[in-house]
Amino acid sequence: MTCNNVLDEKVTSFTLNDMGELVADKHVRYILMTEKFTNECCFSEQVALLATLDMIHMFYIAGLQNEDGSFSGDIWGEVDTRFSYISICCLSILKCLDKSNVKKAVDYIVSCKNRDGGFGCTPGAESHAAQIFCCVGALAITGSLHHVDIDKDLLGWWLCERQVCYSWWVLSSLIMIDRVHWINKAKLVKFILDCQVYMENGGISDRPEDAVDIYHTYLGVAGLSLLEYPGVQAIDPAYALPVDVINRIIINK
Amino acid sequence: MKPDRNKFSIEEPLSLSLDRSRDDFQPLSSTSERKMHGRPRKAYKPEEEAASASKAAKLRSLQTQFMSIHHHKIYTKEAIDLSRKLLEINPEAYTAWNYRKLAVEDTLSREESNQDLVKSILDEELKVVESALRQNFKSYGAWHHRKWVLSKGHSSVGNELRLLDKFQSLDSRNFHAWNYRRFAVELTNRSKQDELKYTEDIISKDFSNYSAWHNRSVLLSSLLARKAEGFTPNEKIPEEYKLVHDAIFTDEDDQSGWFYHLWLLDQTVNVETPLLTSSWPSHGSCINLSGGDGCLNDSSSSKLTTFCSDLGSFPLILYFDQPVSGVSSSTVAVDSELRGNEDLVWEPVSNKNSRVSCVWVARLNYMSSEPCFPKEYKVKVRIGNSPGIVSSRGCNFSTPYEFVFTAHVHDTVREDSQEVIVSWTDGFDIWDAQSKDLNFLVNLDQQMGLKWRQEAIEEEIELFRALSDSKIGKLTLARLLMAKAMISENGVKGVHYEEILELYSDLMVLDSSHYRYYKDEHSVALLHKVTSSTESLSRYLFQYRDINNSICLRLNNLSLSRIASVEKLLFVQMLDLSHNELHSTEGLEAMQLISCLNLSHNRIRSFSALDSLRHLKQLRVLDVSHNNIGEHSVDTTRYLCSSPLSNSEWTEDEVGRQMTSLVTKYWDAYFVLRDLDLKQLDIAGNVIAGDEFSSFVPQVVPKLVWLDGQKLRS
Numbered sequence: 001m002t003c004n005n006v007l008d009e010k011v012t013s014f015t016l017n018d019m020g021e022l023v024a025d026k027h028v029r030y031i032l033m034t035e036k037f038t039n040e041c042c043f044s045e046q047v048a049l050l051a052t053l054d055m056i057h058m059f060y061i062a063g064l065q066n067e068d069g070s071f072s073g074d075i076w077g078e079v080d081t082r083f084s085y086i087s088i089c090c091l092s093i094l095k096c097l098d099k100s101n102v103k104k105a106v107d108y109i110v111s112c113k114n115r116d117g118g119f120g121c122t123p124g125a126e127s128h129a130a131q132i133f134c135c136v137g138a139l140a141i142t143g144s145l146h147h148v149d150i151d152k153d154l155l156g157w158w159l160c161e162r163q164v165c166y167s168w169w170v171l172s173s174l175i176m177i178d179r180v181h182w183i184n185k186a187k188l189v190k191f192i193l194d195c196q197v198y199m200e201n202g203g204i205s206d207r208p209e210d211a212v213d214i215y216h217t218y219l220g221v222a223g224l225s226l227l228e229y230p231g232v233q234a235i236d237p238a239y240a241l242p243v244d245v246i247n248r249i250i251i252n253k
Numbered sequence: 254m255k256p257d258r259n260k261f262s263i264e265e266p267l268s269l270s271l272d273r274s275r276d277d278f279q280p281l282s283s284t285s286e287r288k289m290h291g292r293p294r295k296a297y298k299p300e301e302e303a304a305s306a307s308k309a310a311k312l313r314s315l316q317t318q319f320m321s322i323h324h325h326k327i328y329t330k331e332a333i334d335l336s337r338k339l340l341e342i343n344p345e346a347y348t349a350w351n352y353r354k355l356a357v358e359d360t361l362s363r364e365e366s367n368q369d370l371v372k373s374i375l376d377e378e379l380k381v382v383e384s385a386l387r388q389n390f391k392s393y394g395a396w397h398h399r400k401w402v403l404s405k406g407h408s409s410v411g412n413e414l415r416l417l418d419k420f421q422s423l424d425s426r427n428f429h430a431w432n433y434r435r436f437a438v439e440l441t442n443r444s445k446q447d448e449l450k451y452t453e454d455i456i457s458k459d460f461s462n463y464s465a466w467h468n469r470s471v472l473l474s475s476l477l478a479r480k481a482e483g484f485t486p487n488e489k490i491p492e493e494y495k496l497v498h499d500a501i502f503t504d505e506d507d508q509s510g511w512f513y514h515l516w517l518l519d520q521t522v523n524v525e526t527p528l529l530t531s532s533w534p535s536h537g538s539c540i541n542l543s544g545g546d547g548c549l550n551d552s553s554s555s556k557l558t559t560f561c562s563d564l565g566s567f568p569l570i571l572y573f574d575q576p577v578s579g580v581s582s583s584t585v586a587v588d589s590e591l592r593g594n595e596d597l598v599w600e601p602v603s604n605k606n607s608r609v610s611c612v613w614v615a616r617l618n619y620m621s622s623e624p625c626f627p628k629e630y631k632v633k634v635r636i637g638n639s640p641g642i643v644s645s646r647g648c649n650f651s652t653p654y655e656f657v658f659t660a661h662v663h664d665t666v667r668e669d670s671q672e673v674i675v676s677w678t679d680g681f682d683i684w685d686a687q688s689k690d691l692n693f694l695v696n697l698d699q700q701m702g703l704k705w706r707q708e709a710i711e712e713e714i715e716l717f718r719a720l721s722d723s724k725i726g727k728l729t730l731a732r733l734l735m736a737k738a739m740i741s742e743n744g745v746k747g748v749h750y751e752e753i754l755e756l757y758s759d760l761m762v763l764d765s766s767h768y769r770y771y772k773d774e775h776s777v778a779l780l781h782k783v784t785s786s787t788e789s790l791s792r793y794l795f796q797y798r799d800i801n802n803s804i805c806l807r808l809n810n811l812s813l814s815r816i817a818s819v820e821k822l823l824f825v826q827m828l829d830l831s832h833n834e835l836h837s838t839e840g841l842e843a844m845q846l847i848s849c850l851n852l853s854h855n856r857i858r859s860f861s862a863l864d865s866l867r868h869l870k871q872l873r874v875l876d877v878s879h880n881n882i883g884e885h886s887v888d889t890t891r892y893l894c895s896s897p898l899s900n901s902e903w904t905e906d907e908v909g910r911q912m913t914s915l916v917t918k919y920w921d922a923y924f925v926l927r928d929l930d931l932k933q934l935d936i937a938g939n940v941i942a943g944d945e946f947s948s949f950v951p952q953v954v955p956k957l958v959w960l961d962g963q964k965l966r967s
Binding site (some may be wrong): 074076077078080092097102114115116120121122124125126127128140141142143144145146147149150154156157158160161175176177178180181182183184187197205209210211212225226228234236237238243246247248250251252 | 605890
């Protein structure tokens with residue numbers, strides 16, 4: 001499937017091949033990038049482009065769901081709950097969640113739930129903050145958080161006890177299960193601000209002693225939003241996008 | 254100094270590796286991870302800059318060449334070797350792994366018959382993976398490539414466990430290795446018992462191994478569930494306590510053992526088989542039913558059990574100790590002379606998408622069209638005669654249980670349809686409850702196999718009493734004491750609560766970072782204490798004169814931040830929770846009889862936090878004044894509320910069609926309020942309660958009579 005679209009001076013020509021590689025100007029992407037791309041479209045409201053990409057992405061993503069409800073990253077079949085989250089997130093923004101088997105997708109995610117209340121990348125894999133974010137986010141978007149009803153306290157406590165501040169993963173998960181009041185927000189705000197670079201081009205890193213990058217800058221600001229830092233727009237904990245944008249997309253019929 | 258953009262060039266395939274596991278419980282390992290994490294922030298010397306720039310240039314050139322061969326599908330020896338060079342520098346180049354798979358498939362399609370060649374090609378792939386893993390043994394791409402090669406079926410699996418042992422010694426917390434181990438074990442058919450022994454070996458070398466403990470819990474759960482030979486909980490769990498003691502007493506700060514200990518406690522307390530905890534009406538009780546707008550004037554009957562409803566039906570509530578599915582008229586038989594109650598519909602009190610819940614309700618009709626003298630009906634409820642009630646973990650409700658209650662149906666005394674406003678401040682009399690009135694507090698004694706559980710907990714309590722100076726020691730002791738209370742028979746209960754409350758109060762000071770966690774636990778313990786006996790509960794029960802002496806439970810000014818013990822409070826019709834610290838009504842959904850609820854002066858931040866109230870079909874009077882609704886940008890119950898955001902279907906009504914922007918702006922108020930049948934609502938003292946919102950509310954709740962004390966319609 002191909003479409004040509006002139007956005008600005010950069011002619012962007014898109015082709016989606018079997019491996020989900022969105023070939024744009026010879027940049028090769030992976031399904032992880034498909035998500036970012038869909039999100040960027042929301043930001044800039046390029047409706048025409050979005051409509052065209054809708055079909056492409058929808059079929060590609062839905063096609064990657066397996067019999068047991070899990071999602072693969074591409075045709076080579078690596079299964080990981082990260083991919084469940086990305087697929088569900090994209091399909092929801094594209095308002096075609098029903099193109100996948102939501103019940104099975106949820107059942108698979110629940111099968112990755114561990115005894116400590118957390119989630120791993122596959123059934124039996126140990127809990128990891130980022131996987132927890134992916135699973136809790138996917139359950140939130142599909143309205144399936146009742147599956148963790150009895151585990152909210154256990155999971156909440158596990159998240160609180162993380163010794164390193166994975167601001168986004170831990171925070172957003174705690175917010176989605178309504179246990180964020182258990183952590184010391186002021187301390188976490190201070191940590192994120194300590195990871196800032198004030199000189200040169202600014203930015204935020206993962207630790208005060210490390211170099212900055214876009215990824216951690218984005219997540220750092222998003223974390224500050226979840227901590228209600230003054231002046232930062234409200235961000236949706238499940239989508240990592242502004243609340244206004246998500247409300248507009250999802251609530252308006 | 255100009256920053257070198259090349260250091261974090263966008264053109265480098267962005268590997269969104271989420272792998273930070275080593276940071277959780279161990280100091281940074283010495284193996285370098287040079288992508289995004291762990292790159293020091295420092296000024297580089299000119300010669301370092303130059304070296305780094307030339308390295309980046311080499312990498313970019315390699316990448317460009319690689320992209321070209323990939324897009325042109327070139328699979329020559331030289332081309333394949335180029336991909337190997339790229340992966341040596343950057344094992345996270347996912348596309349390079351995909352390319353190699355394509356190259357292998359291309360060769361295999363031509364040389365299928367040549368078994369030796371096939372094997373050597375695949376062995377080469379394994380070598381490339383191994384070398385990539387030595388560079389970065391947390392590369393998702395590398396591990397997956399190895400799995401892919403193994404699944405082709407031509408390689409020896411015996412090597413795999415040996416290779417894993419090598420990696421485990423480098424970093425025993427590597428979850429990739431453990432995941433791969435599970436994959437390899439399945440291929441070799443190694444027994445779970447052997448794997449369990451393996452975890453024990455790892456643990457004995459290093460107690461601080463979260464992965465090993467985790468895997469141990471997974472294997473044990475499976476063996477216990479399967480009832481494998483020699484694996485019964487009453488033997489195994491006490492053994493595991495001994496094992497974990499070494500870990501937690503060697504290094505108190507290390508969490509691995511503590512989380513395992515928490516899991517053991519869960520295994521000790523939670524009985525697999527679902528049980529009925531309570532019901533309303535309860536066994537042996539007598540309820541007076543009346544209908545319409547008027548109510549009984551008969552003061553001789555116990556006011557506790559008078560139920561009036563404008564719906565002409567009353568809820569029959571079943572409260573289980575864990576979420577179950579399968580409650581229906583086939584699995585629960587209700588024998589009664591009350592007519593019109595064949596084929597009852599049982600609904601779970603839960604989210605629209607779910608058929609699983611601790612609480613199940615069926616409504617029994619009692620209004621008949623003919624005038625009748627006060628009549629007495631016996632109702633017998635039999636649960637679990639037929640199989641079908643199953644816990645979410647797959648255990649059947651196995652022991653049939655039955656209870657009987659009596660219903661007196663009265664004609665109503667027709668009064669003028671006066672829409673009386675409910676005041677929460679006056680009109681209350683102390684109610685002198687007799688224990689016979691609250692006999693439903695007696696525990697339904699169905700639990701079996703309690704002895705080993707109680708003994709195990711006693712032992713742990715003794716051990717931890719000696720240790721309770723540290724935060725984790727106190728917390729564990731508090732948890733143990735709560736566990737003991739949960740599985741004790743009546744009478745013993747009251748004793749421990751003071752100690753538990755004191756422990757949590759100490760923890761609020763000792764570990765102030767988690768203050769509000771301990772506060773919540775404190776509230777839970779407090780409510781358990783309040784409901785632990787007739788005597789303690791009756792101190793909070795009053796009669797409200799204006800609604801025919803309805804029984805009101807007043808739990809105000811108790812600093813409650815959390816709701817609990819609801820299974821003991823199913824009889825409550827008026828509930829005053831004002832002047833507390835609640836931020837959500839989570840838990841109230843089981844209290845199906847509530848018609849009046851006061852939540853003023855709490856910490857409620859949004860209407861989404863009131864989602865559970867949608868299950869209260871009798872609710873007519875709600876006070877949420879003086880809270881924090883509209884004050885916060887972050888909604889912590891956004892996804893715990895039924896709405897399009899959480900993928901719930903909804904039928905658009907007139908308000909939804911005509912007031913789209915207000916519906917989007919006040920979405921949670923809209924979705925929650927439209928499902929409530931309120932006559933009286935108070936919202937004053939919230940940031941949200943301006944003119945716009947106050948005029949929006951009556952549109953959404955057309956039957957509303959009183960808003961903030963003002964009558965809306967004549």
